[in-house]
Amino acid sequence: MENYRKSKHFFDLKTYVLSFLCFMQLLSCQDKKYKDMNEEEKAKIDQEILNRPNEIWPTNKDENDDYYYKTSICSFPGYFSENAGSHFVTDKESVGFLKMENGVWPQTTGSVLNDEHHPIPKKLYVAWFSISEDKFYEGLFELHYDKIKEEFDKMWLAYPNKSLYAASKYNRFTDIIVGVAPKGYVIVWLSSLSQQIQIGRFQAKETKAITWGRFAGMNGIAPEQTRERYVRMYREMEKMPSSIPFGKLEQYQKKYTWKPKIVYETSVSGEKILPLKYRIQYYSGDLEYIYELYEKKNLPLSRFVPKEIIFEFNIGSKAFGGGFDIDEEDIYKAFNLLAKDNETDLELVVKLDKDEEISKIVLRNKTNEYVLKCTDVQIGAGEIDPKINPLEETE
Numbered sequence: 001m002e003n004y005r006k007s008k009h010f011f012d013l014k015t016y017v018l019s020f021l022c023f024m025q026l027l028s029c030q031d032k033k034y035k036d037m038n039e040e041e042k043a044k045i046d047q048e049i050l051n052r053p054n055e056i057w058p059t060n061k062d063e064n065d066d067y068y069y070k071t072s073i074c075s076f077p078g079y080f081s082e083n084a085g086s087h088f089v090t091d092k093e094s095v096g097f098l099k100m101e102n103g104v105w106p107q108t109t110g111s112v113l114n115d116e117h118h119p120i121p122k123k124l125y126v127a128w129f130s131i132s133e134d135k136f137y138e139g140l141f142e143l144h145y146d147k148i149k150e151e152f153d154k155m156w157l158a159y160p161n162k163s164l165y166a167a168s169k170y171n172r173f174t175d176i177i178v179g180v181a182p183k184g185y186v187i188v189w190l191s192s193l194s195q196q197i198q199i200g201r202f203q204a205k206e207t208k209a210i211t212w213g214r215f216a217g218m219n220g221i222a223p224e225q226t227r228e229r230y231v232r233m234y235r236e237m238e239k240m241p242s243s244i245p246f247g248k249l250e251q252y253q254k255k256y257t258w259k260p261k262i263v264y265e266t267s268v269s270g271e272k273i274l275p276l277k278y279r280i281q282y283y284s285g286d287l288e289y290i291y292e293l294y295e296k297k298n299l300p301l302s303r304f305v306p307k308e309i310i311f312e313f314n315i316g317s318k319a320f321g322g323g324f325d326i327d328e329e330d331i332y333k334a335f336n337l338l339a340k341d342n343e344t345d346l347e348l349v350v351k352l353d354k355d356e357e358i359s360k361i362v363l364r365n366k367t368n369e370y371v372l373k374c375t376d377v378q379i380g381a382g383e384i385d386p387k388i389n390p391l392e393e394t395e
Contacts, residue, residue, distance in 0.1 A: 001161075002069050007041060008035070009142075010048070013122040016093070017142070019278050025387070029274075035301055042141065044266050047121070049293060050111065060152050060153065060155070060172055061117070062117045064117070065119060066117040066118055066119050066154045066176065067118065067119070067120055067149075068116070068117050069083045069118065069152070069174055069175060069176055070108070070174060070175050070176075071088065071095055071096070071097050071175070071177075071178075072097065072101065072107065072108040072175060072176075072177045072178070073086055073097040073098075073100050073101070073126075073128075073178045073179075073180070073323075074100065074101040074104070074105065074106050074107045074177065074178070074179050074180075075100055075101070075102050075128075075179065075180050075181070076101070076105055076179065076180070076181035076182065076245060076248065076249060076326060077103060077104070077105050077245070078132075078240075078241050078245045078248075079130070079132050079133040079180075079181060079182050079244060079245055080101075080102050080132050080234065080240050081100050081102065081128045081129060081130050081131060081132070081180055082099075082100050082128060082129045082131065082219060082236075083098075083099060083100040083127075083128055083219075083276050084127040084128050084129050084136060084138070084210055084214075084218065084219075085125075085127045085210075085218055086123075086124075086125060086126045086127050086128065086178065087124075087125055088118075088121035088123070088124055088143075088176070089121060089122060089123035089124070089125060090118060090119035090120065090121050090122060090265045091107045091119050091122065092118075092119050093118065093119070093120050095121060095228070097178070100128065100180075100187060102314075105179060105285045106177045106179045106187075106189055106196070106285040108175050108177060108178075108191065111353070112255075117173075119146070120145055120148050120149055121143055121145075121176070122142070122143055122145050122190065122238050123140060123142055124139075124141045124142060124143055124178065124186075124200070124202070125140045126142070126178060126180065126186055126204055127139075127140075127142070127204075127210060128180050129205075129210075129215055130182070130307055131182075131230075131234050131235070131240070131289070132182070132240065132244050133182065133244060134227075134231050135206050136205055136206065136207050136208070136209075136210040136215070137180070137204040137205065137207060138205070138207045138209070138210060139184070139186065139203070139204035139205060140201060141186070141200065141202045142219075143188070143199070143200055144200060147199055148176075148190065148199060148368060150173060150387055151190050151197070151199070152172070152173055152190075154172065154173070155170050155171070155172050156170065156171050156293070156294050157170060157171070157293040157294065158171040158193065158279055158293075159194065159289060159291040159293060159294070160169060163241065164357060167255055170193055171192050171193055171195070172192060173190040173191065173192045173195070173295060174191070174192055175189075175190070175191040176188065176189070176190060176191075177196075179215060179285065180204070181249040182244050182245060182246050182248075182249070183246065184204040184205060184206065185201070185202075185203060185204075185249050186200075186202040186203070186204055187199070187200070187201050187202075187249075187285070188200040188201075188202075189285065189286070190369045191287075194279075194287070194289040194294075195285035195288060196285065196286050196288075197286060198284070198285075198286060201253070212226075212227045213309055216230075230354075243367075247323075251283075251332065252282075252284040252285070252304065252305070253304070254304070255302045255303060255304055256303065256305070256335050256339055256346060257300050257301065257302050257303070257344050257346065258300055258301075258303055258335075258345065258346035258347060258348060258363075259298055259299060259300040259345075259346075259347055260278045260280065260298070260306075260309060260347075260348050260349075260350075261275075261291070261298070261299065261349045261350070262275055262311060262313050262349070262350045262352065263304075263349055263350070263351060263352070263395070264351070264352050264353075264354070264369070265351040265353055265359045265360070266353075266354070268354055271316060272313055272315070273302055273313055273314075273315055273352070274313055274314040274315070274390035275312075275313045275388075275390055275391045275393060276291065276292070276309070276311075276312040276313055276319075276388050276390055276391065277289065277290065277291040277310075277311060277312040277391075278290040278291075278298070278304050278309060278310075278316060279309065279310040279311070279323075280303070280308075280309050281306070281307045281308040281309075282303070282304035282306055282307055283304060283306070283307045283328065284303050284304040284305075285330065286304055286323060287301070289301070290391065291391065292388070292389040292390065292391050292392075293354075293384070293389075295391070296391070296392055296395060297391065297392040297393075298391045298392065298393055298394065298395075299394060300345040300346070300347070305331055305332060305335055306326055306331065306348065307325070307326060308323065308325050308326065309323055309324060309326070309348070309350075310322070310323035311323060311350065313390075314384050314390065316384075317354060317383070317384055318356075318381045318382070318383070318384060319381065319382050319383060319384045319385060320356065320379060320380065320381050320382075321379070321380055321382070322358070322378045322379030322380060323376075323377075323378060323380070324358075324361060324374040324375065324377040325374060325375045326361075326372060326373075326374050327372070327373040327374065330372060330373040331363070333370075334363040334372060336361065337362055337370060338364070338365045338368060338370060345365070345366075346360070346363060346364065346365050347363070347364050347365075348362075348363050348372075349361070349363075349364055350363050356381065357379065358377055358379055360372075361374050361377070372381045
């Protein structure tokens with residue numbers, strides 16, 4: 001239903017809305033076919049579904065109590081780097097990374113390494129060559145072992161679970177992603193298809209212990225390639241920006257108390273908006289899905305600043321899906337302005353006109369609102385699916 005854009009977490013909104021409409025039509029046909037069956041045929045279908053393996057894994061552990069996960073390492077947008085021997089440290093082994101991914105924050109690698117079960121890591125050794133700064137960084141950090149174990153043990157119903165013909169799907173964390181940023185900042189995420197959470201923030205230090213020869217050897221760089229020539233060539237080939245994004249990471253780590261919401265711009269008699277799902281991609285790199293199978297209520301919580309929001313909701317006999325991208329400079333300006341009004345709770349509100357089209361998108365507190373600059377604003381309608389329960393909205 002959701003199509004990928006730059007990585008597994010980035011969607012093309014036009015494709016999303018088109019897919020949403022097609023999917024709703026498919027569900028309608030499937031449900032009609034099921035309703036036309038006799039009781040014996042229905043019972044057979046029901047039993048087949050019950051007999052299907054409907055979990056990704058019955059448990060995330062193997063017989064040795066090791067957990068299934070993959071590893072990736074990436075660098076902050078506009079900050080070009082290369083891996084220099086980073087790895088996780090466990091009780092039994094070191095779990096390493098492939099090539100540093102540059103450009104999307106955070107990003108899982110397209111190539112699979114360590115696609116198997118491992119002990120939970122207790123430490124992270126991270127080392128990289130910052131091409132942008134022409135510096136080496138490294139650090140050895142203790143990880144929150146109990147927190148990682150707690151999250152790896154969780155399993156939740158994934159969204160959507162809309163059709164009798166699709167076995168129930170469950171979601172788990174399957175990736176540990178390390179991100180590096182200017183001045184030696186390091187962030188570690190746990191990632192699944194629908195959630196991406198930070199489990200560690202660290203500060204690496206510039207180091208002279210990693211020599212150019214050692215780095216070149218581990219990355220297959222020709223012996224005659226000097227450090228100066230490599231940096232110059234890389235900057236020219238990759239069209240690196242002239243300025244380094246200092247301060248961006250610190251900005252992205254700031255949180256505010258807020259919630260998303262969908263309302264009519266002016267009251268429409270007899271119509272009620274029932275939210276089903278919000279998918280929020282944050283500038284920090286975190287990802288959150290809010291839906292009734294996972295969270296019963298849509299509450300104002302301490303959250304990062306959103307980069308993209310995709311939503312689904314019902315009105316009467318119609319289901320709607322859509323989303324939008326949010327201008328970075330504008331959204332940070334809005335949060336900074338409205339947070340100064342001594343209002344602790346903010347709402348990012350999608351306002352609909354009487355024709356169920358998006359009239360505007362605002363950030364508001366109890367006294368003021370700020371109209372946001374959004375792009376790729378999409379919305380489409382299909383037939384309602386009664387199997388999905390709406391979120392409980394709080395006023």
